[in-house]
Amino acid sequence: MIPVNTPLLDGNEREYLLECIDSGWISNEGPFVARFEQAFAETVGRKHGVACANGSGALDIAVAAAGIGPGDEVIMPTFTIISPAASVVRAGGVPVLVDSDPVTWNMNLGQIEAKISPRTKAILVVHLYGLPVDMDPLLEIAERHGLIVIEDAAEMHGQTYRGQPCGSFGLMSTFSFYPNKHITCGEGGMVVTDDDDVAEHCRRLRNLCFQPGRRFVHEELGWNYRMTNMQAAIGLAQLERLDAHVQRKRAMGTAYQTALSDTANIQLPLATTDYAENIYWVFGIVLGTNIDQDAAGIMQQLANQAIGTRPFFWPIHEQPVFLNQNLFTNESYPVAETLARRGFYLPSGLGLSTDDLSEVVTALRGCLPATR
Structure with a gap:
């Protein structure tokens, strides 16, 4: 059998995993999580990285941190995995869809402005199958209409747009580390952003919205979307081989x-x-x-x-x-x-x-x- 995907684990994965086991640090509180977050954020030209359990969880966090809620419309491609739309619908928002470009297979930018309404809050960009969306015209549309841009770069590890890393555009970007990605942790995801407040909000949402000093008193609902130290160890080793x-x-x-x-x-x-x-x-x-x-x-x-x-x-x-x-x-x-x-x-x-x-x-x- 020739499988559709075979990962490659030929770097420091084994060494870093053994370090986790030998040290006893296997949970989210282990040191590889912060190391992976920092190194990955730097790789994609962002200030903050927030590691989480998977790419779909990263989208849930990003949508919530963007303040998307009941009745808010989010423009996105119809040709994509279900995760971006699912995150918007779970938040009470409404996905507003555009068709694909027949050559690049990415979202058809020429259809976006006709879909903008007074309820439009964001554009959720999804780069597909190896080529990024043409970001300059999309960002110009978003700026002109005052819209948030969330960039789903799950498939774009190591890709650039006009020399700028994919994952560096908009308010936030999300990544997946599923085994078929250029960087894998087995499972895992990441939200990256340059905004200090947004990053802190994402960290709270990832961790059940625990509060400093009042851990089990909650002002907001979040998720248990934490990445383990072992996943981060594999991710860091993979990043070194990107x-x-x-x-x-x-x-x-x-x-x-x-x-x-x-x-x-x-x-x-x-x-x-x-x-x-x-x-x-x-x-x-x-x-x-x-x-x-x-x-x-x-x-x-x-x-x-x-x-x-x-x-x-x-x-x-x-x-x-x-x-x-x-x-x-x-x-x-x-x-x-x-x-x-x-x-x-x-x-x-x-x-x-x-x-x-x-x-x-x-x-x-x-x-x-x-x-x-």
Whole structure:
């Protein structure tokens, strides 16, 4: 089996974990948490890092710290994992959706201003699959309308926008450290910000909103979203290898691009734009309309050959859990709908070997129409 993701743990992970075990510091109060927070914040050009249990928790914290509440509208892409919308809905807010750009697969910036209303409070930016959103025009829109920007950079470890680190834009940015990310803790997340008060609020929200001097008296509801010292130890070791991981991912993406460039009827990821070079968090493809099968059909063929794949995100406006709440009734976003039905990604983990990549390419080409 060639899995869709194989992590790479070839740095100081074992040494740092043994230090946690030998010292007895395994909880959130251990020293690796603060070390990881500081080092990660510096890497993405932020003043503060707040480590937490996972990327979805980081979004919950960021939405709450931004003051988003009942009736507040938050503009975001429909083509994304459910977490950003779930955080807004749980806070009582209303996700307001835009479609995708068919080339970059990121949110269509041309649709944002038409969605702004007197109730709009924020834009939640989600960078997808290796290329960042074009941030300059988005930030200009937000500034002109007085909107908060929250940047979901979960997939963007080591990526830059016009030379500035992804994760450094807006009031807050969030990251995930799930095993398929460029930096993993197994599970984990991070909120980063330059605002002292926002950072302190995020720390309280992460830790059940305990108060100094009155620990078990609560003025606000938070979560137990603490990161353990052991997770932070792995994260710090992974961060030390980030440049090498980015280089490896880009080499892998280039190899896929070269091998599949003459394959008919599929759309490959955009390699570069004028503001960023693809970091290839994963290597996605979109099937052309003249291929009879959809993504699920081709993925099953690959599974029959012991090759793991994963579908693209399912659009927010088509999620049953939200339709059952009478959200997004009769809304349609055709680009996102096409990406969801005809897009999927190939094995892309840092541990993927050159031989395995070649085997994936051969199998995929065998499932598709003849080359040009």
